[in-house]
Every structure is written in structure tokens, then in C-alpha cells.
Amino acid sequence: MHxxxxxxxxxxxxxxxxxxxxxxxxxxxLGTAIGxxxxxxxxPTVAMLLPFTFALDPTGALIMLAGVFYGAQxxxxxxxxxxxxxxxxxxxxTCLDGYAMALKGQAGTALAIAAIGSxxxxxxxxxxxxxxxxxxxxxxxxxxxADYVSVMLLGLVSAVVMAHGSVLKALLMILFGLLLGxxxxxxxxxxxxxxxGLDMLADGLGFVPISMGLFGLAExxxxxxxxxxxxxxxxxxxxLWPSRAVLWQAFPAMVRGTVIGAAFGILPGGGPTIAAxxxxxxxxxxxxxxxxxxxxxxxGVAAPEAANNAATQSCFIPxxxxxxxxxxxxxxxVGAMMVHGIQPGPSIITKQPELxxxxxxxxxxxxxxxxxxxxxxxxxxxxxxQVPYAFLFPAIxxxxxxxxxxxxxxxxxxxxxxxxGVLGYVFRKxxxxxxxxxxxxxxxxxxxxxxxxxxxxxxxxxxxxxHRPISLAFLVAAALLLAAVLLPSIRRGxxxxxxx
Amino acid sequence: xxxxxxxALSAAALATPRLARAAGFPDGPITLIxxxxxxxxxxxxxxxxxxxxxxxxxVPVLVENRxxxxxxxxxxxxxxARPDGQTIGMFSQDAITAQYGNANAPALSEFEPLGFxxxxxxxxxxxxxxxxxxxxxxxxxxxxxxxxxRNGGNPAPGASFLYMAYYERxxxxxxxxxxxxxxAPTVTALLSGEIDSASVPVPDVIEHHNAGRLRLLxxxxxxxxxxxxxxxxxxxxxxxxxxxxxxxxxxPVGIPPDRLAVLRDSLLAxxxxxxxxARARHAGFAVTPGDHTRTxxxxxxxxxxxxxxMDELGLVKARRKQGT
Amino acid sequence: MxxxxxxxxxxxxxxxxxxxxxxxxxxxxxxxxxxxxIALGCLTALAGLLRKGELPEAWHWWPLLMVSASAVVFAAxxxxxxxxxxxxxVALIASLAGRLLNIWRAAMxxxxxxxxxxxxxIFALGLxxxxxxxx
Numbered sequence: 001m002h003x004x005x006x007x008x009x010x011x012x013x014x015x016x017x018x019x020x021x022x023x024x025x026x027x028x029x030l031g032t033a034i035g036x037x038x039x040x041x042x043x044p045t046v047a048m049l050l051p052f053t054f055a056l057d058p059t060g061a062l063i064m065l066a067g068v069f070y071g072a073q074x075x076x077x078x079x080x081x082x083x084x085x086x087x088x089x090x091x092x093x094t095c096l097d098g099y100a101m102a103l104k105g106q107a108g109t110a111l112a113i114a115a116i117g118s119x120x121x122x123x124x125x126x127x128x129x130x131x132x133x134x135x136x137x138x139x140x141x142x143x144x145x146a147d148y149v150s151v152m153l154l155g156l157v158s159a160v161v162m163a164h165g166s167v168l169k170a171l172l173m174i175l176f177g178l179l180l181g182x183x184x185x186x187x188x189x190x191x192x193x194x195x196x197g198l199d200m201l202a203d204g205l206g207f208v209p210i211s212m213g214l215f216g217l218a219e220x221x222x223x224x225x226x227x228x229x230x231x232x233x234x235x236x237x238x239x240l241w242p243s244r245a246v247l248w249q250a251f252p253a254m255v256r257g258t259v260i261g262a263a264f265g266i267l268p269g270g271g272p273t274i275a276a277x278x279x280x281x282x283x284x285x286x287x288x289x290x291x292x293x294x295x296x297x298x299x300g301v302a303a304p305e306a307a308n309n310a311a312t313q314s315c316f317i318p319x320x321x322x323x324x325x326x327x328x329x330x331x332x333x334v335g336a337m338m339v340h341g342i343q344p345g346p347s348i349i350t351k352q353p354e355l356x357x358x359x360x361x362x363x364x365x366x367x368x369x370x371x372x373x374x375x376x377x378x379x380x381x382x383x384x385x386q387v388p389y390a391f392l393f394p395a396i397x398x399x400x401x402x403x404x405x406x407x408x409x410x411x412x413x414x415x416x417x418x419x420x421g422v423l424g425y426v427f428r429k430x431x432x433x434x435x436x437x438x439x440x441x442x443x444x445x446x447x448x449x450x451x452x453x454x455x456x457x458x459x460x461x462x463x464x465x466x467h468r469p470i471s472l473a474f475l476v477a478a479a480l481l482l483a484a485v486l487l488p489s490i491r492r493g494x495x496x497x498x499x500x
Numbered sequence: 501x502x503x504x505x506x507x508a509l510s511a512a513a514l515a516t517p518r519l520a521r522a523a524g525f526p527d528g529p530i531t532l533i534x535x536x537x538x539x540x541x542x543x544x545x546x547x548x549x550x551x552x553x554x555x556x557x558x559v560p561v562l563v564e565n566r567x568x569x570x571x572x573x574x575x576x577x578x579x580x581a582r583p584d585g586q587t588i589g590m591f592s593q594d595a596i597t598a599q600y601g602n603a604n605a606p607a608l609s610e611f612e613p614l615g616f617x618x619x620x621x622x623x624x625x626x627x628x629x630x631x632x633x634x635x636x637x638x639x640x641x642x643x644x645x646x647x648x649x650r651n652g653g654n655p656a657p658g659a660s661f662l663y664m665a666y667y668e669r670x671x672x673x674x675x676x677x678x679x680x681x682x683x684a685p686t687v688t689a690l691l692s693g694e695i696d697s698a699s700v701p702v703p704d705v706i707e708h709h710n711a712g713r714l715r716l717l718x719x720x721x722x723x724x725x726x727x728x729x730x731x732x733x734x735x736x737x738x739x740x741x742x743x744x745x746x747x748x749x750x751x752p753v754g755i756p757p758d759r760l761a762v763l764r765d766s767l768l769a770x771x772x773x774x775x776x777x778a779r780a781r782h783a784g785f786a787v788t789p790g791d792h793t794r795t796x797x798x799x800x801x802x803x804x805x806x807x808x809x810m811d812e813l814g815l816v817k818a819r820r821k822q823g824t
Numbered sequence: 825m826x827x828x829x830x831x832x833x834x835x836x837x838x839x840x841x842x843x844x845x846x847x848x849x850x851x852x853x854x855x856x857x858x859x860x861x862i863a864l865g866c867l868t869a870l871a872g873l874l875r876k877g878e879l880p881e882a883w884h885w886w887p888l889l890m891v892s893a894s895a896v897v898f899a900a901x902x903x904x905x906x907x908x909x910x911x912x913x914v915a916l917i918a919s920l921a922g923r924l925l926n927i928w929r930a931a932m933x934x935x936x937x938x939x940x941x942x943x944x945x946i947f948a949l950g951l952x953x954x955x956x957x958x959x
Contacts, residue, residue, distance in 0.1 A: 050547060141688065142692065145689075175860050225887055323707055324687060324688050338541075341779075346708070394937065397891060397918040398914055402898075402911070409566070418891075418899075457678065
């Protein structure tokens, strides 16, 4: 305990130097700006800033880059709420109730809840990293391929829970997502699959073009056909601040979201995404009136946002403590360390304590900066919604096109976005939700890779999923969850059949 | 191609005193294409090169990451760039393997060698839980139960996959090769004990080796790795196994000779610069400077040594050579 | 209306089987997924047949066409015409999708958007994009 306090004190000593606060601020501002623009994610931004950090000392450089990272994560939920544009995988969930709230004139409340949820989760997780980082990092090493398969399955099942409407349709959408996820290079053999001979598809379908199409463009198409009476997305804009009652309602959801997020963030792969989806499903399950979800439930914004941000912070744990990057962005951070001559790994805590504790303290500082920065911005964002739709939607289309293009400098991706825009429109007409599809798309390749690897490692023995305790636990959880969803709907289906 | 960037312009402003330029070249920012994502070893090394080259030529040198399709997208971007010397790119042995694995990948003849950055030998490391402490142990275990030891690495025909395939050939052993999407997940799996061994390069595992979480058995370079002076080479242990990756700089064919000369001379000067070497070493790269003939030799050497391995493993899917 | 999905699943599966037949290893998982899609698709179709009724709402082709067209135009023009002209065209077509603005106001909006985007993406973010066509 004493160590913790003295270590944190040292960390804050580093993080609160004028230079580092400034760098953290620049990082957060840039990150938020980037996050708000559809398409451009933190990855290219950090890559672009990398040479710029040559001139800085390593701690300052990493603090700034980390700021970009969580700033972007944060900004991504802003567009999800305002325009149903999820710039990040993990903000797909925020779209559901966040955008519904915006339509009801509660965009301000939704944004504020997202901000508060993020800061609560961010602070809690930062403390967790400080107190138990290294032992938690070892937890990540307990997970093997078979266990990941079960975790992914749980994540996919939670997407079924999330969807309102037909369970069958949700399952179909997940499977469709899984199928789309198979496009690209097969990890085990290196063969190209379903790429139609296009190198563009060799790395699979990108997340950004598909989500921009399915969510953003499809939303515009649907809006345009019912434009007769409406001139702006939300005519009335309610109070910007959530009332105390709303906060009270959202707080338990934030806490649950934080716990789920922190836990999943440590795992490599789809950490923040699975976290956001699971947090949402949990909220829907514990809620007294699940039918509110999808219609603008506060918990539906608070929980995934908290989970998402907690996971964003906790995925620093394996990177900082073991030198193992759990995702592409952390890999970039490892690269940034290497440029500065730091070998990331277990020795970093003892060899460079200022760097380690300074980074952790800067996360707390960054979260505070983000809230200070974003709360006043909410007013401006909400004003945007009052811009006549006739002006707004061409702007959104243009931003989507440019944003999607800039991800990989690929015009093919923009065409892909158009195709999925049409598809998204069809899905809307057929009353199928695109969110489960997105999860299938993101988790599909990971699921297959780990499944096939688990089979190789066990010499083709499928029982391995039941033999490993971690795997078994997640499988049981997934089965229970699926049963909880399927039973009522089967019963209902029967009743309807009898009525006819 | 005009590439504008505030960052790059500011980098140019910071650059040291202007040096003489040859006949108005370069007359604008130079793009250095890296066919791998930002943050990886290739990216980090090339950003160091870009910075030093920018200083020497006093124009901005911008690293452009064009990842995708195991490097094919980026390599094609280099090969098809306008041959005016303003666009160059990194060329590693992955570009050689890609020719045979993917019909869409550009052929070796579509590139002009510029300079040789350095080599990164392969290495073999094990999880301490296996009880294996020496290469001899490893070979004995693999021979006692063929296919029982599980080795992690890239999917075929990635670098660490090829290293293991080569070790198997030379040491006359057989292990089960498990594919991971990159070095980071491979190292994670090795640390967790999911696999018994891995064949990733020294810089990716050295910290864990020093911390005792895994054990480096041998390095397949001609010399020991400077980061792991305690780890012997395969040759020292009596096995003639030398395989590794290398990084070089290439350009599209058809660049005017005077411009080509400027690029080649400046790159060689950068690589030989002691300050540059120190920085690269600090980041984990051993720089072994070479001119364009050395580069061409490395390309040809890899081309002849990699092809038979790929052919034997059934990985040749394009540009099949006659008589093999 | 559900049969559409079922048939879609089938159609998607058809080229797949032929595409991956060569490598059993690589084809195993996609086939598994496809089989499940077909099965569930049929189930959904069956449920749809039992229930009948509820035709899908009327489709509106104009916005569908124009919104997707604007994205395709972006892809087609960018390499040839440069950033500014492309964006102008895209914004113009996009505004037409709504049929809410007359052509002059749409052109004005397009102009403003072009300037905004150039300022944002090229100057502020320093992205490597060409503003004008290559001469």
C-alpha cells in the first residue's frame, strides 16, 4: 500500500510536469478531433505523430500518444450518438441507444452520460493498473487458444441477447458477419479465400467501410424517405445535463460496465469490443424492463461506454508489464518505445519506473482533461443536430467518403461502403439489426484462427474446450445466456403458432 | 506525387545545414513506402532511415505505410510508382517469398536495388517449462517424438515459418508448426506455454529471455546477436544453419542514372554514419551497410535459397521455375 | 420476405463451395458457417410462410441510388480529378438525393464542404491527398 502511494506520487510528479500536461492535452485534443471524424482512427494518427515525437523525451512522447488513443476512443462515441456513425468497433453498441436518445432530443444527456461513464471507468481502471498491473498481466498468459474460442462464443451469444426482435434474425446476422469475416487470407495456411482475386480483399473486409455503410449511409437513406415533415434530426433539444435521477439510474450500469471492461481489456484480440457488447447484454438482462433498450435507455449508453473506456485503459496492462501488445494500437506504442530505445518488457517497471508510473498517472490526468474538454463541447455538438438536415446529410456523406478513403488510401473501400450502405438499407427494411453482424465480422476471424489452432494443438480433440477450466466456464456461461434468450422466444413462438 | 504534411515540413525546417544537391534532385518530398503497418520492426527501422535521409538530402522523407496482403500491396506500390526517384520503399525477403506465393505480387525484376540496411537472423527459443536447456536437448526431444514439439511462428510462408522449415531440413527433425498472426501473439503463446518453442527474431524475445520467462537456444546468424551475446550460433554448436531476414531499400526500375546515383550514395552514407548506427542499435537493429551491388547479391541469394524450401512445402503457387 | 435471406445464404454459399474445394483445410470453417446460414435461413423462411402477411414497406429507390452513387463517384473520380473537384461532385450528387435543395443552394453547400474538407484533412491533418488534378 505504501509502495503504491509513493509510486503513484512519483508518477504524478512526472505526469504533472508542465511539459507532460501540455503533451497530454495536445494528445487528447488531437485524439478527440480524430475520433469525431468518421473513418480516421487513432492508428493512422499515432503513426503520423510518431516522427514528431523523435524530438521529445520518451515519457512525454508516450504520454502524448496514449492521449491520442483514449481521446479517439472517446470521440468515436460522439459520432455514434449524433449521427449513428460508429468510428470504432466498440462504439457500435453506443449507436443503439445513444442515437435513439438523440432522436428523442436527449443528445446532450447521452453525450454527458457517455463522458461521465468514461471518466468513472477510466479512473477506476487506472487505479487498478497501479495496484495490480503486473499480476493481472500474468492472467493474460493463462488464456490459451481454446479459452479464446469460448470467450468469443460468449461474445457472439451476447449479441443475440442485445438484438431486439427475432432471435432467429439476430443469429442469421451474426452468421452473415462470420461469413464476411472469412474473406481474406487464411491464417493457418496463408491461402486467399473469397477474395475474388482482389488484393484489396486479401486482408479481409475492413471494419470502417462496412460500419460507415451499414450504419451511416443506411441511416441517411432511411431518413431521406421519411423527410416530409422533418427538417432536422432532433427538433427539440432537451436539457444538456442529465438530471440527478438519470445519473442515479446510469451509475450502477457504469460500475458494471467498468468491471466487465477492465476484465476483457486484458485479453488480446477483441477486448474492448467484446466488453462493450457484453456490458450491454448484461444491462439488458438485469433491467426490469428490457424493452426500453434500443429505444434510448440511459443504461444502454452508460454501460458500454464505461466498458469500452475501461478496456481501453486495461489493454495497456499487458503492453506495459509484459511488452506484449494486445492490439494493433498497442503494437504501435511498442514501436514508439523502440524508436526511443526502450525495450518494452517485464524489466520496464524496475529499469524505468518514471516512465511506467508516469504513464499510469498520465492516464488519470488524461481522463480529467478529456472530461473538461468534452463537457463544454456537448453544447456545440447538440447545436449541430439543429442544422437543417438538407445541409447536414450531404456533409455526412462527404465525411464518410473521405474518412473511409483515408484509412487505407483505398478507393475500393469507398465502393465497399456504398455496397454496404445499400445492404444496410435492405436490412432495415427486413427489420434486421446490423450490430450483431458487426460483431460477427470482428470476432469471426479471431474465432476461426483460435479454433483451428486449438484443434492443431489438441491433435484434433474437440474435448479440449471442455477439459480446460477457463474454457469450460465461458462455455457454460454462453450456454446459459443462450438458453435464457431462446426459451422465452420459443415459448412465445409456440403460443403464436397455436393462435393461428 | 505531391505529398504534403505539416509534420514533414516542420521536420524539414529542423533539418541540419543544407547539403549540395545533384542537378535539382530531389525536388520535393521523398516517399518511403513500407509495406507493413506502423509500429512494427520494419516501420521503426525505416523511420530511422527516413529521418537520417531527410537530414542528408534536406528534403522531407515521409514514411508511408501501405500494409496488406502480406506486403504485396506495398511492394506493388513501390514497383508501379513513377520512376522519378521521389518514391522509394523498403524491400525485405518477404517480397521474394511473395513472388511465388501470390501471382499478383510484383516480380524481383520490377525493382531497382538501392542500398542494404542490415540483417536480422532467425533464432530458436523455448518455454522453460519444457526443461530444454540446449539446442542438443531440443534436437534429441524432436527426434524422440517427431511432431510432438509444437513450434509457433507466422503462417506460411512468413519469415519465422521459413526459419523453422529450414531448421527442420538442416537438423533433420520434425515439429508441428502452429500459425500465429504476428510475433506478438506468438511470444504470448510461448510465454503461456501453449507452444513449446518459437522461431521469432532476437529483438522480439530478448527481454523475456533476460527475465527468464523463456530461453533462447541458438541464433541462425553468422555471428552472435549483439543483444544476446550469451546465446551461441547454430554454427558454433556444430550445425551449418544460417538463415535470417534482411532489409534493403528499393526503387521502381527506370529511374534516370544521375538520380539513382544520388539516392544510392546518400543511403550508403546514411547507413555508414556512426550516429545513425548507434540510434539503430539502440532500437534493436544491427546495421550492416551495403551498396546496391551488395543489395542485389542479397536478393539473388535469398531468391535461390528460399525457392526450394517453398517448393518442397508446396507453397509455390506462381512463377514456378522450370526444371524444379 | 424471409425467403430472401434464405436464398441469399444459399447464393452466398454456392460460389464458396467451388472456391475453396481445393483446400479442405481452408474451406472447412466457411462451409460450416454457410451450412448454418442455410439451415437458419430455411427455418426463418418457414416461419415467415407460416405467419404470412406484413409485406415490407414501400422502397424508395431515389435516395438509395443517389447516396450510393455519390460514394461510387468519389471512388471513381479521386485518382483522376483530385480532391477538390471530386468532393464537389460528391456533395452535389448527395444533395440531389434529398431533393430538398435547389441546384444553386446545393452547389453553394458543395463549395463550402469542399473548402472545409480541404482545410481539415489536408492542412490540419496533413494527409497525402492531391487537391487538383495531375496535369
